[in-house]
Amino acid sequence: MKIAIIGAGYVGLTTGVCLANLGHQVTVHDANRERLDALLAGHLPIYEPGLAEAFDQARCNGSFRISLSVDQCVPDAAAVFLAVGTPARQDGSVDTRQLQAAARQIAPHLKSGAVVVVKSTVSVGTGKVLRRHIAQQRGSMDFAIGSNPEFLREGSALNDFMCPDRIVVGADDDEALEVLTEIYQSLVAQGVPLLETSIENAEMIKHAANAFLALKIGFINEVADFCELVGADVTAIARGIGLDGRIGSAFLTAGPGFGGSCFPKDTRAFAAAGRQAGAPQALVETLIQRNERRQVDLAERVCRELKDRSPVVAMLGLSFKAQTDDIRESPAITIGRILLDHGIRLRVHDPRAMANASLVLDEIECCRTPYEAARGADATVVITEWPDYAALDLTRLRRQMRGRHLFDFRNLIDPLAAARSSLTYHGVGRGSMLPQTAIVPSTLPTRLSDEVAMAKAART
Ligand code: NAD
Ligand code: UDX
Numbered sequence: 120m121k122i123a124i125i126g127a128g129y130v131g132l133t134t135g136v137c138l139a140n141l142g143h144q145v146t147v148h149d150a151n152r153e154r155l156d157a158l159l160a161g162h163l164p165i166y167e168p169g170l171a172e173a174f175d176q177a178r179c180n181g182s183f184r185i186s187l188s189v190d191q192c193v194p195d196a197a198a199v200f201l202a203v204g205t206p207a208r209q210d211g212s213v214d215t216r217q218l219q220a221a222a223r224q225i226a227p228h229l230k231s232g233a234v235v236v237v238k239s240t241v242s243v244g245t246g247k248v249l250r251r252h253i254a255q256q257r258g259s260m261d262f263a264i265g266s267n268p269e270f271l272r273e274g275s276a277l278n279d280f281m282c283p284d285r286i287v288v289g290a291d292d293d294e295a296l297e298v299l300t301e302i303y304q305s306l307v308a309q310g311v312p313l314l315e316t317s318i319e320n321a322e323m324i325k326h327a328a329n330a331f332l333a334l335k336i337g338f339i340n341e342v343a344d345f346c347e348l349v350g351a352d353v354t355a356i357a358r359g360i361g362l363d364g365r366i367g368s369a370f371l372t373a374g375p376g377f378g379g380s381c382f383p384k385d386t387r388a389f390a391a392a393g394r395q396a397g398a399p400q401a402l403v404e405t406l407i408q409r410n411e412r413r414q415v416d417l418a419e420r421v422c423r424e425l426k427d428r429s430p431v432v433a434m435l436g437l438s439f440k441a442q443t444d445d446i447r448e449s450p451a452i453t454i455g456r457i458l459l460d461h462g463i464r465l466r467v468h469d470p471r472a473m474a475n476a477s478l479v480l481d482e483i484e485c486c487r488t489p490y491e492a493a494r495g496a497d498a499t500v501v502i503t504e505w506p507d508y509a510a511l512d513l514t515r516l517r518r519q520m521r522g523r524h525l526f527d528f529r530n531l532i533d534p535l536a537a538a539r540s541s542l543t544y545h546g547v548g549r550g551s552m553l554p555q556t557a558i559v560p561s562t563l564p565t566r567l568s569d570e571v572a573m574a575k576a577a578r579t
Contacts, residue, residue, distance in 0.1 A: 120143050120198065120298075121144045121146075121195050121197055122135075122143050122145045122146070122196055122197070122198050122199075122200065122302070123145075123147075123148065123186075123189075123198075123200070123225075124138075124145060124147045124148070124199075124200045124202055125189065125199065125200065125201050125202065125203060125221045125225065126149060126200075126201065126202035126204070126217075126221070126238075126239070127147050127148070127149035127151075127158060127164070127185075127202075128149075128165070128202065128204065129165055129167065129271075129273055130202045130238060130269050130271065131200070131203075132147065132165065132174070133277060133280055134200060134238060134280065135147040135177075136170060136177050137173070137277065137280045137281055138302065139177035139180075139182040139183035140173055140177050141306070142182070142305065143182065145182060145183050146183075146184045146185070146186045146191070146192035146196070147185055147186065148189055148192050150220075150221075155185055155187060158185045159185050165444065166443065166471050167274070167277070168274065168275070168277070168442055169277045169278075170276065170277060189224045189225050189228055190228050193228035193230075194228050194229075194230055196230070196233060197230075197232075197233060197298060198234045198235075198236050198265075198298055198299070198302060199225055199229065199234070199235050199236065200236045200267070201221050201222070201235065201236065201237050201239055202238040202269075203217040203218055203220075203221050203239055204239070205217065205239045205240055205384075207384040207387050210391055211388055211391035212242065212388060212391040212392065213241055213242045213245070215241065217239075218237070218239055218249065219249070219252060222235070222249050222252050222253050222256070223256055225253075226252075226257045227256065227257060229253075229262050231259075231261040231262070232262065232294070234264070234265050234290070234298045234299065235249070235250075235262060235263070235264050236265045236266070236267050236299065237265070237266050237322075238268070240268060240325050240326070240329075240381065240385055240388075241266075241325075242326065242388055242391075243322045243326070243392060244322070245322060246264050246266050246318040246321075246322060247264075247318065249264060250264040263290060263291075263295035263298075264291070264295070264318060265288060265289060265295045265296070265298070265299050265318070266287075266288070266289035266290070266318045267286070267287065267321070268287055268321055268324060268325030269325075270283060270284070270285075270287075270325070270328065271283075273379065273440070273442070273443040273445055274440060274442030274443045283306070283311055284312075285311065285312045285313070286303050286307070286311060286312070286313045286314070287313075287314045287316065287321050287324050288313065288315055288316070288321065289315075289316050289317050289318040289319070289320055289321025289322065290315075290317075290318060296315050300313060326385055326389040326392070327389070329381060329385040329386065329389070330385065330386050330389045330400070330406075332370045332382070333377050333382045333385075333386050333403075333406060333410070334402060334403070334406055335369075335370040335371055336370055336372075336374075336376075336377045336382075337406040337409055337410055339357055339370075339548075340373050340374070340376060340410075341409065342356055343373035343548025344548065345548075346548040346549070346550045347548055347549070348550065349550060350550040351548075351550050352549050352550065353373045353530075353547065353548025353549065354530055354549070357373070373530065373547050374450075374528055374529050374530075375413065375414060375450035375454065375502055375528040375529070375547075376410045376411075376413040377410055377450075378439035378440070378448040378449045378450045378451075378453075379439040379445065379448055379449070380439075380445060382448075383407075383410070384448070386403050386406060387407060389403055390403045390407060414450050414453040414454055414457075415457065417450075417547075418453070418454040418458055419457075420526070421454075421500055421524075421526055422457075422458070422461050422463070424497075425463065425498060425522075426497075427521075427522070429462075430463045430464070430497045430498075431464045431495050431497055432463050432466070432496055432497065432498050432500055433466050433467075433468070433486075433492040433493040433494075433496035433500070433520070434451065434455055434458075434465055434466070434467045434483075434492070434500050434502060435467075435468050435469075435492065435499060435500065435501045435502065435503070435505075435508050436451055436469055436501060436502040436503025436505055436508065436529075437449060437451045437455070437467060437469035437473060437475075437502070437503065438451070438469060438472035438503050439451070439503075440503060440504065441503055441504045441506065443471065444471040444475055445472070445475070446475045446476050446479065449472075449476075449503075450502060451469075451476075451502040451503060452476065452479060452480060454500070455467070456480065459482055465480070465482065465483045465484065466484045466486055466491075466492040466493075466494070466495075467484065467485055467486065467492060468485075468486045468487075468488060468491070468492040469503065470505055473485045489507070489508065489511060489516065490515055490516060490519050493516050493520050494519045494520075495520070495521050496520045496521060496522065497520070497521055497522030498520075498522055498525070499516060499520060499524070499525050499526070500526040500528065501525075501526065501527045501529055501532065502528050502529070504529040508531055509531040509532065511532065513525075513532070513536055513537055513540035513542060514540045516540070516542070517541055523541060523542050524542070524543050524545065525537050525542040525545065527546045528546075528547055530548070530549060532544070532546075534546060534549060
């Protein structure tokens with residue numbers, strides 16, 4: 120099928136490259152000329168594992184093209200995906216200006232019967248508004264609107280797109296649903312569930328899914344604070360509750376709070392839409408406040424331990440999570456800003472995100488390795504869960520440092536190994552120094568005392 124994609128960001132590019140590799144003829148357009156020029160020259164403007172290879176493959180087999188204008192790619196497309204940004208407005212609600220601009224631009228060029236597919240994350244009701252908007256511009260209703268929310272995560276975008284838990288498609292007419300179903304036919308043939316529903320349901324599913332996942336993270340972070348006061352270990356609690364099939368173990372890792380381009384803005388948008396509809400989402404409202412507060416609290420935790428008059432902190436990790444260069448709403452940026460405001464010198468390291476971070480935190484000193492960042496530092500703070508930080512040579516790290524505080528806001532590091540390297544370890548929710556709960560094969564009868572004995576054995 121001939122498909123046009125408007126917006127060549129994380130979602131537009133991943134969608135375009137994957138649909139091309141699934142056998143469709145895809146053309147991608149973006150309003151940003153610099154971005155288009157880079158793509159035309161074969162360079163990706165973002166880092167996403169595996170995307171460069173998939174991009175080259177799709178370009179080589181001729182199924183993926185870049186277009187400099189909408190009038191080149193829209194007229195013969197059976198489906199036009201809108202994958203532009205939907206940032207938050209001041210009150211949290213979704214700013215749909217990019218979507219409206221894209222809709223205006225494509226309206227005159229749509230072929231009769233084409234389906235406009237909203238891939239961007241939007242509040243319930245947006246699809247219908249866009250339909251009116253396009254019809255006004257076009258002076259005709261000879262097109263359809265569909266909603267196909269995207270659930271991919273940065274860092275694992277390709278796999279999430281090609282092997283999703285489900286695909287959600289919303290449309291109000293059968294022909295549009297048919298087009299959407301045909302696009303994903305090869306994934307459905309591999310057993311991926313495809314949920315056909317209304318546009319409103321599809322829009323709401325996306326926001327509710329992100330709000331629920333964010334609530335899981337918010338919950339475990341609150342439990343982490345609790346654990347610290349009562350000598351418990353949140354990693355063991357997460358394991359213990361996550362093994363309950365009704366709860367599930369995903370999104371139960373305590374940390375510095377959720378960040379990124381989606382959870383913070385999508386929870387705010389969901390809450391704003393609930394308020395506007397007269398159905399306030401109290402749990403989500405509280406979650407948003409607690410998540411913002413958490414980053415301030417963790418920054419203050421670091422400040423409290425720094426006694427030197429001109430303190431230096433080594434910050435390891437700047438992206439909002441590992442395997443991406445994206446720093447949008449990254450807890451590292453928020454915490455970094457607070458530390459800088461306290462007059463702390465920041466020496467930073469990140470495998471991918473230093474260039475992006477330098478654009479927003481101009482006083483940081485970028486270092487080539489974590490050890491270089493630790494040179495002369497009073498404290499080292501691990502904020503992003505890059506695998507390299509889990510494998511740090513702690514003795515080498517300690518030798519570089521002036522002080523001994525190691526803040527591990529992702530619980531990556533073994534507290535006992537840190538102690539053996541003369542570091543003062545501060546994890547999150549690790550009130551007990553016992554190693555993580557040992558996993559006993561399910562065929563063996565297990566009692567709590569067995570697990571503690573195994574944990575002790577693992578320590579010796
Ligand atoms: P992004 O900022 O990386 O990319 C958006 C792109 O759209 C930019 O390149 C911008 O230049 C382009 N654009 C804006 N207006 C345009 C116009 N009128 N015509 C052509 N191009 C235009 O954003 P993203 O992270 O890819 O997110 C896109 C949407 O997908 C958002 O609604 C987001 O909430 C949603 N989403 C994002 C993710 C994610 O992990 N990033 C996952 C699921 C859903
Ligand atoms: C998220 C959604 O997962 C995805 O479905 C949606 O399409 C886009 O938004 P993404 O932002 O790429 O994806 O990353 P995700 O892995 O969900 O992490 C979001 C934030 O939560 C990160 O800051 C991450 O570090 C944090 N997180 C995640 C935790 O703190 N603990 C967890 O257990 C999981």
